[in-house]
Amino acid sequence: MMRIPKKVFLWLMVTTIVVLSGCGGSGSGGDNGLTDSGSTGVLVDPYISGAILQEVAEDGSTVLQRVSTPTDAQGHFEFSAEVQVGSIIETKISQLGTHVGEPNQLVLRRQIRANDDGLLVVSPLTTLIANGSTENDVVALLQTAGMTDFAAADIYIDPMSGLNNLSSSVTSADLTRLQAAMAVANYLEATNQPKATALDMTTSSEFEIFTSCLDAVQETLSPELFAQINAAQNNNGPTMQEFINASVTYTRPVIAMMKSQLTNNGSIDPVALHEEAMSASSDMLNNMSGQNPGNGGPNGTMLYANDCAVCHGDLANSNIPGRSADAIQAAIDQNLGGMSIYANLTTAEIQAIAAVLPVPQPTDPTQPVDGTTLYGNMCASCHGGLTSTTIQGNTASAVQSAIDLNIGNMGFLSTLTSAEVQAIADVLPGATPVDPTQPIDGTTVYSNSCASCHGALASTTIQGRTASSIQSAIDQNIGNMGFLSTLTSAEVQAVADVLPAATPVDPTQPADGTALYTSECAGCHGTLANTNKPGRTATDIQTAIDQNVGNMGFLSTLTSAEVQAIADVLPAAPPVDPTQPVDGAALYSTSCASCHGTLANTNKPGRTATAIQTAIDQNVGNMGFLSTLTTAEVQAIADVLPAAPPVDPTQPVDGAALYSTSCASCHGTLANTNKPGRTATAIQTAIDQNVGNMGFLSTLTTAEVQAIADVLPAAPPVDPTQPVDGAALYSTSCASCHGTLANTNKPGRTATAIQTAIDQNVGNMGYLSTLTTAEVQAIADVLPATNGNSGPDYSDCTACHAQPPNGTSEPNIDGAHSAHKAIASIGTNCQICHTGASHNGSVDLGFPADYNSANGAATDNLDGTCSNISCHGGKTTPDWWSGSISLTADCTSCHDSRAGEYISQTSGRHSKHSRYSCTTCHNSTRMPNHIGDLLTDNFEVSAASTVGGSGTSVGSYSNRSCSSIACHGSEHW
Numbered sequence: 009m010m011r012i013p014k015k016v017f018l019w020l021m022v023t024t025i026v027v028l029s030g031c032g033g034s035g036s037g038g039d040n041g042l043t044d045s046g047s048t049g050v051l052v053d054p055y056i057s058g059a060i061l062q063e064v065a066e067d068g069s070t071v072l073q074r075v076s077t078p079t080d081a082q083g084h085f086e087f088s089a090e091v092q093v094g095s096i097i098e099t100k101i102s103q104l105g106t107h108v109g110e111p112n113q114l115v116l117r118r119q120i121r122a123n124d125d126g127l128l129v130v131s132p133l134t135t136l137i138a139n140g141s142t143e144n145d146v147v148a149l150l151q152t153a154g155m156t157d158f159a160a161a162d163i164y165i166d167p168m169s170g171l172n173n174l175s176s177s178v179t180s181a182d183l184t185r186l187q188a189a190m191a192v193a194n195y196l197e198a199t200n201q202p203k204a205t206a207l208d209m210t211t212s213s214e215f216e217i218f219t220s221c222l223d224a225v226q227e228t229l230s231p232e233l234f235a236q237i238n239a240a241q242n243n244n245g246p247t248m249q250e251f252i253n254a255s256v257t258y259t260r261p262v263i264a265m266m267k268s269q270l271t272n273n274g275s276i277d278p279v280a281l282h283e284e285a286m287s288a289s290s291d292m293l294n295n296m297s298g299q300n301p302g303n304g305g306p307n308g309t310m311l312y313a314n315d316c317a318v319c320h321g322d323l324a325n326s327n328i329p330g331r332s333a334d335a336i337q338a339a340i341d342q343n344l345g346g347m348s349i350y351a352n353l354t355t356a357e358i359q360a361i362a363a364v365l366p367v368p369q370p371t372d373p374t375q376p377v378d379g380t381t382l383y384g385n386m387c388a389s390c391h392g393g394l395t396s397t398t399i400q401g402n403t404a405s406a407v408q409s410a411i412d413l414n415i416g417n418m419g420f421l422s423t424l425t426s427a428e429v430q431a432i433a434d435v436l437p438g439a440t441p442v443d444p445t446q447p448i449d450g451t452t453v454y455s456n457s458c459a460s461c462h463g464a465l466a467s468t469t470i471q472g473r474t475a476s477s478i479q480s481a482i483d484q485n486i487g488n489m490g491f492l493s494t495l496t497s498a499e500v501q502a503v504a505d506v507l508p509a510a511t512p513v514d515p516t517q518p519a520d521g522t523a524l525y526t527s528e529c530a531g532c533h534g535t536l537a538n539t540n541k542p543g544r545t546a547t548d549i550q551t552a553i554d555q556n557v558g559n560m561g562f563l564s565t566l567t568s569a570e571v572q573a574i575a576d577v578l579p580a581a582p583p584v585d586p587t588q589p590v591d592g593a594a595l596y597s598t599s600c601a602s603c604h605g606t607l608a609n610t611n612k613p614g615r616t617a618t619a620i621q622t623a624i625d626q627n628v629g630n631m632g633f634l635s636t637l638t639t640a641e642v643q644a645i646a647d648v649l650p651a652a653p654p655v656d657p658t659q660p661v662d663g664a665a666l667y668s669t670s671c672a673s674c675h676g677t678l679a680n681t682n683k684p685g686r687t688a689t690a691i692q693t694a695i696d697q698n699v700g701n702m703g704f705l706s707t708l709t710t711a712e713v714q715a716i717a718d719v720l721p722a723a724p725p726v727d728p729t730q731p732v733d734g735a736a737l738y739s740t741s742c743a744s745c746h747g748t749l750a751n752t753n754k755p756g757r758t759a760t761a762i763q764t765a766i767d768q769n770v771g772n773m774g775y776l777s778t779l780t781t782a783e784v785q786a787i788a789d790v791l792p793a794t795n796g797n798s799g800p801d802y803s804d805c806t807a808c809h810a811q812p813p814n815g816t817s818e819p820n821i822d823g824a825h826s827a828h829k830a831i832a833s834i835g836t837n838c839q840i841c842h843t844g845a846s847h848n849g850s851v852d853l854g855f856p857a858d859y860n861s862a863n864g865a866a867t868d869n870l871d872g873t874c875s876n877i878s879c880h881g882g883k884t885t886p887d888w889w890s891g892s893i894s895l896t897a898d899c900t901s902c903h904d905s906r907a908g909e910y911i912s913q914t915s916g917r918h919s920k921h922s923r924y925s926c927t928t929c930h931n932s933t934r935m936p937n938h939i940g941d942l943l944t945d946n947f948e949v950s951a952a953s954t955v956g957g958s959g960t961s962v963g964s965y966s967n968r969s970c971s972s973i974a975c976h977g978s979e980h981w
Contacts, residue, residue, distance in 0.1 A: 049085055049097065051116060062076070083168075099130075118137070119138045139203050152215075155187070167188070180231055190225045198221065255292070330367055403748075453499050457495065519572075519573035540598075549571050693777070695713075863909070869884070879902070929961065
């Protein structure tokens with residue numbers, strides 16, 4: 009006989025909540041000021057580790073303290089300064105931490121009260137108060153749901169306090185606070201309402217959801233279940249901490265089912281959810297008490313519940329039926345949907361998961377594909393219900409392109425057929441028409457497109473960004489921002505316009521390297537004390553930023569002083585004992601396993617040190633971050649790799665199998681591939697040029713590439729008598745990144761501009777290299793004009809030029825652009841040399857007065873050289889196109905004791921040493937970095953810092969005095 013769910017659904021009781029909530033007031037109050045308690049706290053639901061919190065003022069917008077210490081294993085954190093009464097401390101959306109082995113999903117908050125003292129507990133219960141609930145609201149909600157012994161004081165007590173020491177004699181009262189906190193957290197997550205209040209949860213439908221969340225928690229986190237497990241283990245069972253963690257894990261499939269029901273139906277099935285909760289409780293009992301021995305191998309059902317259900321639904325209704333172990337392993341290896349976190353699963357465990365997956369239902373080819381069901385199963389968890397989807401108006405081409413490019417980790421949908429993708433597109437509601445007469449609401453665009461990563465507008469982590477910097481981040485796909493490429497220039501500008509101004513930096517204060525590391529680096533590299541980047545120099549860090557290693561390009565706004573400050577606080581790299589061999593297995597585990605699987609099951613067997621080094625040098629699959637590995641370390645990794653399985657040369661290469669393992673995840677099944685008719689030459693070229701990150705296939709032999717080409721279906725024939733359909737080509741080749749043709753963010757682009765972007769692989773456009781000249785022209789012909797005029801948008805330099813130009817042909821010739829870009833105070837600022845320039849077919853130079861030399865105004869000589877530039881010592885510059893300056897050898901190209909210039913050699917006793925080479929005293933290894941901010945009179949990198957050391961005749965230099973000088977002992981300069 010089915011048990012009745014433990015819920016109260018009486019209208020009278022729900023009404024009672026509303027009546028009770030009117031009695032009394034909130035627990036906060038008092039005058040603004042500093043708390044007496046200090047700034048330490050605990051983040052709990054149960055404990056959340058690795059999270060960073062921030063303090064936001066009572067006005068809801070002013071950030072008082074940007075970062076706390078990361079929460080430890082017991083959720084403890086600390087702010088550097090006292091927190092203020094009335095302010096709210098909350099987890100940063102960019103660093104939510106880990107919750108019982110999984111990424112935390114919730115922003116938890118607490119408002120500081122005047123009477124707070126001791127440890128500040130931040131929990132789902134305090135979040136309800138910070139969201140606007142009163143203490144009575146919360147108490148009434150929980151008591152009506154059956155937790156009659158819950159009191160207001162319980163809201164502010166650590167719900168884990170005292171539980172670890174309990175044995176099998178634990179009581180319901182001991183668990184009340186934790187059950188309440190977990191139930192509220194599950195409600196906030198399941199309904200995706202992080203700002204919900206207790207009153208919001210009192211309507212009949214919301215109260216039903218909440219009580220189902222509470223039921224799931226009470227089924228798995230119960231004294232009776234804990235006692236049963238301990239009894240089965242002869243009172244030597246799990247600790248209370250282990251039991252609580254297991255409860256969280258086994259409850260996740262129930263919450264996943266609830267989210268699926270809400271997404272697909274708009275309501276829940278409480279009976280089905282209760283049955284799922286009872287099943288979870290039963291599984292806990294069996295697996296934790298040793299009553300389900302099975303065959304001694306991994307438990308696939310439990311592994312699926314723990315690792316897969318949160319994304320793919322409960323096992324019976326899994327949206328990945330029939331996946332093979334190879335398919336699961338491939339998804340982990342390619343990090344589809346962020347699955348690389350499961351790289352530690354063994355082959356046996358993956359096989360166990362595959363074995364319990366339901367068999368997929370056969371498809372009736374005579375029946376139309378149900379797009380609504382497909383959307384609910386495949387898309388709704390990220391994009392919302394169909395009626396309110398965030399991808400309204402997307403075409404099948406746009407959806408397929410997003411899958412192919414793995415935008416937002418959509419690559420896991422590569423198994424969808426063309427018909428299924430079309431069916432999804434067919435049911436999407438049309439895009440809301442834009443009224444061109446109305447200004448764009450930047451606040452709304454930010455909320456829809458930016459807030460999920462960068463936090464609320466008032467406390468955004470990207471304050472002060474310009475439209476140019478936002479567009480660059482989108483174009484370069486920094487932090488996977490490429491999915492925003494459909495935003496128009498006006499929308500990007502609207503976002504920039506509403507961003508709060510950047511917090512001013514006090515130039516009189518040194519940069520705080522520890523605070524910068526915590527806010528900018530710790531999320532990826534761990535706490536400062538345990539960083540995985542010890543001993544990195546400022547040059548190493550800046551190079552990684554410039555090359556966007558591991559998507560570090562977003563840190564390009566850091567000044568040289570800030571980068572140096574970070575480098576200064578990094579702990580020293582551990583010394584290497586040259587007498588000990590390098591541990592290749594340990595290096596593989598720390599540097600390679602997260603992407604390529606365990607050493608025993610690596611997907612890179614037989615790779616040589618040369619192949620590994622080449623992949624690092626070319627940043628294949630973002631491997632550039634391993635550039636700090638020494639030759640010996642790369643060799644050690646290669647030495648421990650298992651040998652590649654032998655190939656039988658007497659057997660033909662199986663092209664279909666190769667396509668399935670190497671190509672299908674991006675390009676669809678062989679029958680429905682989006683690359684029909686590609687030749688072996690075209691495939692090899694794409695691999696060589698790393699188009700779409702295909703460089704990882706560089707280990708394929710010529711025969712294997714040919715075998716793949718041989719099995720590709722033929723390209724559909726082109727009728728040469730028919731004109732090329734530019735609109736159709738734009739839709740299939742361009743719209744997924746640049747928006748619909750009518751609203752394209754690339755109006756007026758010429759065929760030359762398009763072809764240049766393809767040739768230079770701008771924004772990964774190199775994959776369009778198969779377009780013919782006629783096809784490129786056809787696309788250009790259908791593009792709308794810019795502001796009513798044909799041609800490129802000349803207000804956007806990057807329409808035709810890289811910023812700065814970096815190629816070998818017009819309109820993108822490098823010349824000395826790269827050398828000047830490397831100077832921090834110039835970077836990509838075109839206005840330094842092109843002030844007032846117009847677009848007239850000529851290169852117009854114009855220099856700000858700040859760059860005038862002491863003897864005249866900066867001048868373009870119209871022959872590739874310039875004169876009177878202050879940073880060149882007023883001398884005529886080398887030829888822009890062919891000249892160069894070596895900062896370690898050509899010192900006098902700029903510095904001259906005879907010229908009255910800002911950088912002349914007039915200080916101290918230079919005149920008495922004119923017969924000596926500059927490098928007699930100045931260390932050439934320090935001189936390449938001696939150029940600072942050219943707009944100030946200060947020496948950001950002092951001349952003194954380059955004096956002395958190895959290779960010079962000066963032992964040391966300090967306080968204007970030299971010591972151990974080879975030619976005359978010690979002297980005062």
